[in-house]
Amino acid sequence: MGHQATATDLSNPYGNLRKSLSIEVPGEGPLQTFYYDLPEGFGNQYSKLPYSIRVLLESAVRKCDNKVVKTIDVERIASWATTRSQDVEIQFSPARVVLQDFTGVPAVVDLAAMRDAVVKLGGKPENVNPVCPTDLVIDHSVQVDFYGDQMSLEKNQDLEFERNHERFAFLKWGATAFENMLIVPPGNGIVHQVNLEYLARVVFTKSIVNNELTLYPDSVVGTDSHTTMINGLGVLGWGVGGIEAEAVMMGLPMSMVLPEVVGYRITGNLNPVVTSTDVVLTITKNLRQLGVVGKFVEFFGPGLANLSIADRATISNMCPEYGATCAFFPVDSITIQYLRQTNRDERDVALIEAYLRKTLMFRDTDDENLIFSEVVELDLTTVVTCLSGPKRPHDRVNLTDMKDDFKSCLVNKIGFKGYGIPQDKINLTLPFTFENNEYTLKHGSVLIAAITSCTNTSNPSVMLGAGLLARKAVALGLRVPKYIKTSLSPGSGVVTYYLNESGVIDDLQALGFDIVGYGCMTCIGNSGPLVDEVEKVVENSDLVCCGVLSGNRNFEGRIHPLLRANYLASPLLVIAYALAGRVDIDFEKEPVQGDVFLSQIWPSRDEIRACETQHVIPSMFKNVYSKIQSGNPRWNELKIEDSALTFNWSSESTYIKRPPFMDNLEDSPDTDLIGSVCLLYLGDSVTTDHISPAGSIARNSPAARYLSGRGLSPKQFNSYGSRRGNDEVMARGTFANIRLVNKLCKDASGNVVAGPRTLYIPANETMDVYDASMRYAVESPTTPLIVLAGKDYGSGSSRDWAAKGPQLLNIKAVIAESYERIHRSNLVGMGILPLQFSNGETAETLGLTGLETFNIVLKGVLKPKAVVDVVTSTGKNFKTIARIDTDVELEYYRSGGILPFLVKRIASQSS
Structure with missing residues (x-):
């Protein structure tokens, strides 16, 4: 490996850091590559940064054009030791996107609808196309209908294709209509394991920039909160909502607050009867109690030598359960061994190790000099067998x-x-x-x-x-x-x-x-x-x-x-x-x-x-993944109509329907929400499953009534997850979880009753949440609807329909004690205002009943994290914090959401 002459990129303010690097590849000899030399550019300051922050810095340096990604972004990241607690905004451009089909279908539906909207504005449909490499793994559609015998697999897969024929045909159309998108057919595995064993690059080793091979770290965002599993392989990644993922797919960087990084020091070794599951459940409880929402967690210490990549991936997988953005294990020699075990190309492995060592992104045992926001320690010998x-x-x-x-x-x-x-x-x-x-x-x-x-x-x-x-x-x-x-x-x-x-x-x-x-x-x-x-x-x-x-x-x-x-x-x-x-x-x-x-x-x-x-052994991985695109005969036999640039929507379909999110492309000013009425009054830890369930469709639900009206029998209902391509079903399924606890619903004794119901306040009548929303829309169409909630609102899966559904129910704002990271972003991305109680106040301490009306004052005050006054009809007035966290998010909100913003942007570029 030799350091060659500089290969300056004059279009980049940091172009002088672009260097050439000759790497000896086994069986090929020397290979000329290029990279950005961060150790030279940032010196001792760089060597003390957490490894996860180094990945953010490399992306900012490589993408810096002083238009979208600016030098101030680079400077803020490089100075993380001082800027980490200042809530500074940066731009981050992930290297790729991964989707699973429950979230991937609505994402492709949105892309297809965006093409229609761009055409309507005079633009070119082909300009709506993923810019960022995108992989979609169909893994959420199969159900355990049959079990307990060796024919269960075949029977369940047959039923999966029978139920999901329309969805799969639509995705197969998407695979041909959109460039830069790989769709992995059903029957190959779970997206995160396929990502770990096959899709992950660790370093991009085939990227041609200016006709030259440029190496840079793999990084990823995915439409599943457990995308964090890939952190176990040394790939920085986390879950985002589908709408935020679509923006990344279309080439927009992510606007994010530069995170604090909690260092998690591992020592010791596991007892003989303890499993990696016990470790992750221990860490989950530990970090949830510590409070790491919105922060990175990075693992270090001598105990990492005792954790395999599979063990690390298990720990990283459950990152959403302890609330962190990511749970990062830097690349080390164990990572390299795993790449060889999983049959990665020897050329790529050589490039990965050489590049990461050159840029000081390869972890050696001495990592005790890194700066962290705080340090937590776990001695593996203290872990015992457990459950949660x-x-x-x-x-x-x-x-x-x-x-x-x-x-x-x-x-x-x-x-x-x-x-x-x-x-x-x-x-x-x-x-x-x-x-x-x-x-x-x-x-x-x-x-x-x-x-x-x-x-x-x-x-x-x-x-x-x-x-x-x-x-x-x-x-x-x-x-x-x-x-x-x-x-x-x-x-x-x-x-x-x-x-x-x-x-x-x-x-x-x-x-x-x-x-x-x-x-x-x-x-x-x-x-x-x-x-x-x-x-x-x-x-x-x-x-x-x-x-x-x-x-x-x-x-x-x-x-x-x-x-x-x-x-x-x-x-x-x-x-x-x-x-x-x-x-x-x-x-x-x-x-x-x-x-x-x-x-x-x-x-x-x-x-x-x-x-x-x-x-x-490696041959297993070779045998499995050599046929990942062609190994499912059901998928191979699936017929699609054509490969047209725009999708031919069918009015008969109950699975795939053009969504209404881009029907109104007018920017909205900061309008006060006057006379707002509470649609739901919820407590702590309301999950995205409560807001938008993925499971079965109850026979007495609004969604069931809709499907019955379309001529379907209950056995044809399938699940909410499988029908995320149809907004009519998903709007009716919003807040349809039978375990939802809404404080507006009480029995004759005044006790709160669980169920997917709410109080239509004007008539003091209890009904399904969807029906109440539609009644407000008919009887008082100018009345904004809001939700009151407690701590950790929107925890759980990164479910974009947990924000899309409320938008279709005409919910304009949520007032909660705190939010899980992904759901807060999703709300903003759908034009819903997330407000947070301030000064330690709650709905209970303020004495709110949910029966009041609320005036939310936005004109002239709305900006990132602005203080927003809420005036109630009962005189219980209070201040909230607008959880629009960045200037870019404010732009999305004022556009009515990310999707209208993207449509207008693409149409203006192509008309």
Whole structure:
């Protein structure tokens, strides 16, 4: 490797930092490349920056043109040690975008509609085209309808194509109509695992700039909050809303506040029986308590040497559950080993390592001199086996405390750790018959046991660990009751390879854990129905029955509407609880089944490591990913009408419909919201699942009535997630979660009642949220609607429909105590004003009832983080902070959202 002459870029103020670099490539000899020499440009200041901030700096230097990305952006990032706490705005241009199909379908729908809108304004449709490389993985559409036999996979995939034919045909059209977009067909795995094993570049090694090969770090934003999983591979990335992703796809940089970086120092090594799942659940609780919303977390310390890339990816995956923007592990020698293990091209691996070492982005063991905003430490030897639940991912419970904790949850008052079960119903047992056998259900009965989700299925140690546990259980004669819905949904075909090669697949199948599909499945709510006999018992009782899953989300109503408690656990514990059939068990004192204790079937880390070393090999990755585009015959046979530049919308479709978001392209001034009425009055931790559920469509819902009116039967409804290409369904599904708690809805005794309902205040009449919104639109069309909420409003998945839906319900503002990062951005991106209570005030401390009217004064005061006065009809006036955080966001808001802004921008460039 040799440093060559300067290759200055005169169009860039930092062009003098562009240097040539000769790299020795195995089998090819020397290769001439170019890069930006940040160590030379920023010296000692640079060497103390967190690695994640170095990636932001490189992007700003490379993209600097003093028009969009300015020298002030570069200077602010380079001076992070002093600017980190000053809320300074920067521009960041991610290298690529990833989408999954639940969010990808509406993104492609929006792009198709933007082409129509640009044509209407006299522009060229082909100018609406991704500029930034974009990968879309279809992974959220498959559901667990069939399970417990070796035909489950084929049956579920057949049904997936039957249900989603229109959506898949539309995406296949998009793959031909739009340039720079790769669409990975269904059946290949979960987007985050495919990203980790195949899509991630780590360094862009094939990018030609000015006819020369320029190297630069991989970075990514994705329309799924768990995009952060890629941080485990040393790729800076995080989740954004679909509308923000579309702006990046179209070449706009992201406007963001320069983040603080929390250093998370890892020391020690894991105990022999502890898994990476236990580590991430420990970190999740730790960082959620610390408070890292809007911050970067970067891992360092000697303990990183004891964490594999799969372990790191597991930790990074659950970053949204502790609220940080990203959870970054810098590239080191373990990363390079992983790239070779996953069959990355040797040329690319050589370029990656040489470039990152040259730019000081390669982590060596001495990283104790870095500057962080604050430092947290975890000694891995202190981590113990644990779960999280029953309603939130950060409510960690030690395995040894699980029995007592669940019993406490039953009697605790209703809340995140309570169900308020009366004492006389604590020991309720209900009998049922299934397949000629008699069973009973009680509080704590396990009804779903799912090895699912990107979190753990990317990690061979816990997947093979589950297989080895199953092998020991089968050998001792243990079996799972057949009424429990068991499933195994690998994150990629590589998992199937090594489960087969190691022979543990037979043992997993013997316990009912047959492969049911390659996709998100149970964790997203695609768990499918329970057996009829079980559903009938649970529907007519107050039983708190349970799901145990190896996923990352367990919010109420997400996994299955009938399961009130859901626990996140390692794949090994998923099987253990399935065997036990209940969560109220002390595994140290009570046998799993018969006289067999958990300790007798639990494999050690050494056993698992030996199995992984033998059976996870590069040829598996080569075999799986060589056919990623052509390996699904159902997709190959899918017919599309044509490859026209504009889409031929069908009025008959109930899946794909041109959205109304770009019908009004007039800029809106800062208009006061006078006489605003509260549509919903919500509490803390209202998730995007509460706002825009992804699961099944209830038969008595407004969305069901709409679909029935289009001639569909209930079995054809599919899910809200699959119908995100139809705004009529999604508007009706907004706030349709059966676990929604709206303080405007009370019973005769004045107690708040859960459900997707609200109070139409003028008539004092309770009705579905959508119906109330439409009634306001008819009877008082000039009345702005608002939402009152508590802490962490919009937590959970990066769901753009959680902002699109409220816009279609005519909601103009949300007043909350705090927001999760992605949802706040989404609200602004849809032209909804996020306001935050100030001075520690809340709706409760202010004595608000939600029955008042609100005057929100915006004229002459609206700017980033402006203080906005709210005047109520009852005289309880208060100040709020406008959570429009940057000047660019203010421009989006005044344009009516990002989509109208983009349409007008593209039309003006091409007309």
